[in-house]
Amino acid sequence: MSDLLHHPEHAREPLQASFSDEANPIGLDGIEFIEYTTAQPQALGQVLEMMGFFPVARHRSREVTLYRQGGLNIVVNAHPADVAGSTHGADRPSLSAIALRVRDARAARAYVLAHGAWEVPTHPEAMELNIPALHGVGGSRIYLVDRYRDFSIYDVDFLPIPNVQPSGQAELPGLRFFGVVQYIGANRAYDWIEFYATLLGAQLIPDEQRFGIMPAGKLMQLPALEAGNTFMLQLIEPSIEDSDSRESLQRIGLGVPDVLDAVRRLRARGVEFVESPAAHTEQRGALTKAYLGGVVFELVHSQPKVTP
Incomplete structure (x- = not known):
């Protein structure tokens, strides 16, 4: 399973022959985004904007906003079902996920499951990406993302906010x-x-x-x-x-x-x-x-x- 639209197995790309090495077993290639879950998306958005992050896109079907500064992505998830599961009833926002860039998400998923990881079931809507997710600390998730170059996950699941620079201006040099x-x-x-x-x-x-x-x-x-x-x-x-x-x-x-x-x-x-x-x-x-x-x-x- 990769972060692809729903296609039958025969229509998917084959597993890469060499997606990792001994020192990097899942083919890790960076951090795609870090996610907050909150019932106060506007208030959290104001904090992020003070830190130099600005909203650049909104999810097509869920109450999720993408904030960006330079090459850094922070996702604010205010979808009610996700808020109830991640914040455990607390008023404060919760750091709920880290998305890892990997060279091949299906191969990385197969590796971590074979080595004891617990998978989080995902329920994408029609025409949404199905991104593999693992259980992390305190109910958080670790996502495995292999679409992050010319065609990214945001090109499918998100709609750009009009008149906003999609790359996100860098308020802090070298951040x-x-x-x-x-x-x-x-x-x-x-x-x-x-x-x-x-x-x-x-x-x-x-x-x-x-x-x-x-x-x-x-x-x-x-x-x-x-x-x-x-x-x-x-x-x-x-x-x-x-x-x-x-x-x-x-x-x-x-x-x-x-x-x-x-x-x-x-x-x-x-x-x-x-x-x-x-x-x-x-x-x-x-x-x-x-x-x-x-x-x-x-x-x-x-x-x-x-x-x-």
Whole structure:
């Protein structure tokens, strides 16, 4: 199964003979989008616009809006059934999905299912794409997308918003997805390390190697992203005094080549940052205040790789 329109098996493209290698078992090639689910799409949209993301397209049949900044896509899903399933009744938006670019979605799906992943059943409407999805942390999903070049998933499932630049202007120079922070249950770090290593080929980063200003937990790096850039998974267990041990995706890390310049630009747009002895703006990183009960972005110093 690939992210294709419904066609019989004989009409589909054959599996690619070499879609991966030992270090990159699913043929990972980048991050297509990160998704929020929320019953407050307008309020979340205002936060995203402060961060420099702007709406460029809307889903044909569902209450879903695509926000973009440069090459980064954030999806805001306000479809009632999805909101009920992802937010668990909470008022705050939920980080509900990460879509991975892979060279062959059918082959990647076959690999992860053979290695213990649980598939999420999908129910596309007529003429919508059927994108493979796996169960992730706290009810989130991991999508496998292989249509991301000249003809992308948005060309089928979304309608452009009139008079909007589809590429999304880049408010922050050199911006990219750096990673996500994941809250996990007590003593669950090595379960999740095994999960990401086995299914995605992620590698554990030594404890002495850290990025940004929030160095807690275990850090993993996904393999072979586009242009040689990295994507990190930060796994954080609850502290002894923390009674909330629910597992979830907690915040997005955004890589920028100049943190202080990015903070200056975002403050001019109305974004507020945490300034305390424990976490404060510096060239290594910065943390926004929590919006809408828990929407947080972390800026991390990251020089984008340049392909020769």
